[in-house]
Amino acid sequence: MTRSASQAAAAAAPAKASSASAPARSMRRQAVVRLGDLDLAPENLRHGEAPDDDIPQLADTIAAAGLLQFPTVRPGRRDEAAYMVLDGRRRLLALRLLRDGGLIDDDHSVEVFVETDRARQAAAVVLTNTAAPVHVADVIAAIGRMLRERLGVKVIARALGYGEVEIRRLAALSKLPAVALEALKAGKITLRQARLLARLKNKAQQVEMAQGVLDGHGLAEWRIQEQLGEGRITDRDPRCGLVTPALYAAEGGRTEADLFGEMPPVLLDPEALTRAWLKRAAEIAAPFEAEGLTVHLAPDDEGMELPEDLEQLFYAYGGLSDEATLVYHEARDRTQAAAEAVAATEPEAPDAARAGGLETFVRARIAQDQAGAGQRLATVLVMKPTLRTGVEVDCYGPVEAEVDPVRSRGDEAGETDVEKTESPGRAMARSAYAPPRARAPAPEVDGVSHVLHATRTDMATRGLIRALADAPEVALTALIARLFGAVAIWPSIGRTEAALAVTASIFNPTGGRIVEALDGAVRERLDERRRAWEASGLTIIAWVHAMELGDRLGPLAELTALSLDLREDRTSLVRKAARTEAAEIADLCDADIARWWTPDGAYLRPHSREQLLTMLEAMGAETEAPARMRKGDLVAWTEDQAKARTWAPACLSWRLALEDADEAPDEGGRR
Known part of the structure; x- marks a missing residue:
């Protein structure tokens, strides 16, 4: 190809510069030229220098992954090649080495940036990189290709100018599915989030979460963090307060450091x-x-x-x-x-x-x-x-003397429960004062299995979580009351006697399931607040204290709401005291789970066919045709009907029925 033909082809080549850096390249165009039409410009600062020893390694990486960074050239003048390289001397030498080895020839296409402005040509000589910066996702993909070509980490590190540790980290990221790298390059996730995603062992889950990001749903970091934390023992384990790393190693204990240096080392041998x-x-x-x-x-x-x-x-x-x-x-x-x-x-x-x-x-x-x-x-x-x-x-x-367990606080029907001790033989004295207790809806236990009862109280808990998260002033009331009961009263009100689990423990969903519209929405809010705190660089106390008083009510409501745990695993384990607190909170919040959620398949499946038909009847839907459906079709039909009517079962509400709420308080001050 003649010089004029090469220049014409370059002029006709479409520009591929990224939109992010297009303003910086107004005087430059991207072109595809022949290797034989390239030569080193005499104004290049390293013109005339002999090739260094790493050129063969650079040639190997280019052969495996192609050019990650395109050379910057200017049009040739009289008695010069068609294009003269201003920035990219080592890349040109590596390409010529591949040509001399017979892997490519002078007609090999090379993508370049053509600089036509004299001032920018001068800048390209002084600044060793005036081309568009390579996106880290491209580097990760290229390193993956190099590794598949069996290039070693040391070779890649020397050729690209990276440290070996950094290459190992990028190599780990190169194992991410293509959809994750696409999300990274599109700016949908950060490099830190990509590293977090790379720690997941389940490839299918990586693909699912990355695709969700591309679909606009965002990355639920808390889901990954929860999985990574399961079963991991780090130097924050209580036993490490007495055991030094040397003592642990002396017992044969092994330690696995986090490749990315962002998480504490994992102790692999808990027995040691x-x-x-x-x-x-x-x-x-x-x-x-x-x-x-x-x-x-x-x-x-x-x-x-x-x-x-x-x-x-x-x-x-x-x-x-x-x-x-x-x-x-x-x-x-x-x-x-x-x-x-x-x-x-x-x-x-x-x-x-x-x-x-x-x-x-x-x-x-x-x-x-x-x-x-x-x-x-x-x-x-x-x-x-x-x-x-x-x-x-x-x-x-x-034990000094046998203490007879006293009767605990009685309910509105005059019933009393014998206070259970923490362990056999350790009776604890209770205060003789029995405070009033608010009324609560009686649980539906007739004809209800333990599994179904657990499912209902589980979902009802989620509904109240969502209601409480949207009512900060009520959450503040509930939290202060719980803290007062746990700290200021002796003996303190036990965990099973209260609706709020204020022991710094979060509501633990059944089977790890998150209902996005209910507790999932609250978790997402807290995840956003956590990121804001990390970006502030402050301690948690300083970050919270810097908020306006009104602004603190939001996170307080969310944290308090996620401490709710009203789940009852069996029909015989009804938590009466907790139910009364839940009823009061629900009334104050004006809680209605149907505002955010209607019964879905996961909730409906534990129900029998008869119970599903009862739901359809309660919501005013047709029941004759659904009665002939198979169980799976009936579940789907019920889900659709509930969604269309914005309906949720009454058993998921902690509020009293209207006729019960109108009853007057009894003589003890209880409603």
């Missing part, structure tokens, strides 16, 4: 971690066992069976005299000081120094619990792992 913790805890327990105390080591969360004639020693608010209370406070202060001293001890400190601090802490804790129990004698210690001090200590002593 437990063995190491038990050895260290046994050393701490030895002096106390020598003094006649019985010490039990509990390295995990599983309950420990203790003799029935023992009860835990603890401080009962209002149960001591003023003098005894002062003694307890002094003992508590000494325990806190000892705990802070242990927590401040460097991991590199000698074992003797750390062991001495732990012994002081344990003795202070024993003194505190004995003072809190009116100087009763501790005879049994239970040591559990904790991250801050290495061990946490619970003290037990003989």
Whole structure:
């Protein structure tokens, strides 16, 4: 091809510059030229230099993945080639090396950027890269092609000028499905989100989530985080408060570092971690066992069976005299000081120094619990792992006197429940005061299986979650009430007696299912707030405190709503007290699950055919033809009818029926 023909072909070549950088290339066009029409411009800063040793490796990468970054050229002048390379000397040398090896010839097509403006030509000589920057998605795809051509990580790193660790990270991303890389290149997900997606082991799930992003649904990061967190043990495990990495490794423990350096290392051998913790805890327990105390080591969360004639020693608010209370406070202060001293001890400190601090802490804790129990004698210690001090200590002593369980708060029908103790033989005194209790709708249990009852209360919980999330002022009321019941009342109101699970535990959906319109919508809001916090660079406290008072009500409502847990797994496990709280909250929220959700297939399938037909009758839909349908078709029909009518079953509402709500309060102040 002659010089003029080559230039004509270049002029006719369509421009392929990306729209994102088009304004920066107003004086440049993209063209396809022959390799034989390219030569190095004399004004190139490295003109005349000999090829460096890495040119063959660069040639290998170009052969495997093509040119990732197009050379910048200018039109040739008199006695010059058709196009002279201003930026891309090494790429031209690598292409010529491939030509000399017979892999390509002078007619090989090379995409270039043609600079016609003299000022920009000068800039291209000084700035080594004036072409469009390569998108990281293209680099990832190219590295995948190089790896398939069996090029090593070191070779790729030297050829592209990346560190080996970075190449390994990009290689991991290259295993993402094509739809995920497409979403990355389109700007639908960030590189951080791509790394998060790459950690999923299930390829089908990767494709599903990436396609959802392209369809405009966004990436539900919390779903990935939840899966990644399942079964993972990191250095934030409580046992690591006493076990150093060296002790863990000495027990044969293996550690897997996060390739991307964004998540804590994973401890692969929990048994080795437990063995190491038990050895260290046994050393701490030895002096106390020598003094006649019985010490039990509990390295995990599983309950420990203790003799029935023992009860835990603890401080009962209002149960001591003023003098005894002062003694307890002094003992508590000494325990806190000892705990802070242990927590401040460097991991590199000698074992003797750390062991001495732990012994002081344990003795202070024993003194505190004995003072809190009116100087009763501790005879049994239970040591559990904790991250801050290495061990946490619970003290037990003989039961002084049998305490008859008192009757708990009665319901509106005059019924009473016997208060159940935390463990056999450990009866706990209850306050004689029985506060009023609001009325709640009676559960439907006749003819209802345990599975169906669990399904209904599960879905009703989700509905109230959505209602409470949209009513911040009600959420504030519910949260303050729950905190007051858990902290200010002694004995505190137990978990099963309350509607709100304010123990920093989130509502755990059955089978991991999220209902997008209900609890899923609330989770998405919190996910957006989490990202805003990460972008702020502040601590959580500082970030929240910087909000206006009114702005804090939103996250408070969402966090409080997701702590709701009113699920009942069996018809025989009706949580009466929690139901009364739920009824009050639902009334204050004006809760109506049908505003956001109508029965779907997952909810309807556990119902029998008769129950489905009853639903159709309740919503005013036809029942004669559906009665002849198969179960699967009946479920689909019921779902469509409920959606068309914006209808949800009454059993999913925590609100009282109208006739019950109109009843007057009884003599005890209960409605």
